[in-house]
Amino acid sequence: MLEERPGFIVFRATGVEAARVFQHEPGGHRWQRVPPNEKRGRVHTSTVTVAVLQEPEDSALVIPPSELEWRTSRGSGPGGQHRNKTESAVVLTHLSSGLTVRCESERSQHRNRDTALRVLRARLLQARQEGSARAANAERRSQVGSGQRGDKVRTVRCQDGLVTDHRLGRKLPLDAYLRGDWTALLGA
Structure with missing residues (x-):
């Protein structure tokens, strides 16, 4: 269990069969039951929406040198003759994204190159994460839908003891479903 709050649960499922077991779960699930304190036998309906997401792979941000264009220029601002006569400012352009970083904070071109590359990596990683x-x-x-009746993928009817999967057109006994034995739904 990764996160749990009223009306919201996030958990991680691992294992060889995890992808196969949860492949048909995304969407709306309708839960119908007759509560024990219901005197007239009216059916109460609840809706649960489910999303199944693949966990992203961890990978380091590697920028091939062929995608980088380095330019140097004279620094601007205070610093006297040394700043105005040496090319210590660095302009780094990432060719595939068009992102440009200019760094002239140090007197040394080498330190400015290192700083510019770190800033460029951080910006590319941030853009990748946002994307x-x-x-x-x-x-x-797209998986959850609106949570309305028409979006349902499964109906659990406690009073009949049946679970119906509307996408697959299959039924399963409620007790097997509650035990987690979904082999009848999966066709195994």
Whole structure:
């Protein structure tokens, strides 16, 4: 369990069969039951939305040297003759993204090159993380849907003791479903 708060649960499933077991879970699940204190036998319906996301791989940000363009120039600002006569400022351009970093904070060109490369890596990593976060949010939204009745993928009917998977067109006994024995739904 990674996170749990009222109405929201995040957990991690690992193992060889995890992807196969959870492949049909994304979407809306309708839960129908007759509560024990219901005197007239009315069915209460709840909806649960489920999203299944792949965990991203950890990889270091490696920038091939062929994607970098280095230029040097004279620094600007205070510093006297040394600053105005030596090319210590560095302009680094990442060719594939067009991102440019200018660094002239140090008197040494070598230190400015190191700083510019660190800043460029940080900006590229931030852009990559923002892009992957947008993609993950879009994938989650597409899986969850609106949570309305028409979005349901599974109906759990406690009073009948049946679970119906609407995408697969299969039924399963409720007690097997609650035990986690989904082999009938998965066709195994």
